[in-house]
Amino acid sequence: MLRVPLNKSYIKRTIRPLYAFSQATPKACFVDPAWDSSVPIFPGMALMKTAGDNVTLLNGTGTAYGLSAFYMGGDGIDEITEQGVNAAAVWVMGPDAEFEILAPAFDNTVAWTDPGDGTTVLITAYTAGAKRGKLVPVGTSSAGGNTVGTTVVGRLLKVVSTDKIVIGGTVSRVA
Secondary structure, eight states, X not given: OOOOOGGGTTOOOSEEEEEOTTTEEEEEEEEOTTOOOOSOBOTTOEEEEOSTTEEEEOOTTSOOOEEXXXXXXXXXXXXXXXXXXXXXXXXXXXXXXXXXXXXXXBOTTSOOOOXXXXXXXXXXXXXXXXXXXXXXXXXXXXXXXXEEOOSOOEEEEEEEETTEEEEEOOSOOOO
């Protein structure tokens, strides 16, 4: 359930599981206490583990762990701080998981090519800058202070519109 003030009743969660019942795992984690909230976190952005069960937005020092299931500052909603506990849910994808991701959890200002011919388009995320954690296609150039990571987060399955993509998992992960 997404609890929002009445003046934000139009807000939608920016990640939607399509095939996740047995294909992905919602993990109970904690937002790393060292997280400085320098970038708003939207559901669907790439996270990495730090220590123990702590997670933070993907940066250049770690590898992708999963996708955020929570808002932390995005759209002016902070599900973590408002609950008083830094508990957070993270979607860890299996190879056959599929999720619908809405902008701004991915960078819709770069070219996303629908892989309709069956080819694989791998997805990574920015690891530094104002767009840190946002999903982008592998091979996107770093620009404007935003550094593109090298860790594969998933694969692009379909471009639905300029503001909606469908992604899938790549390999199984053991936590």
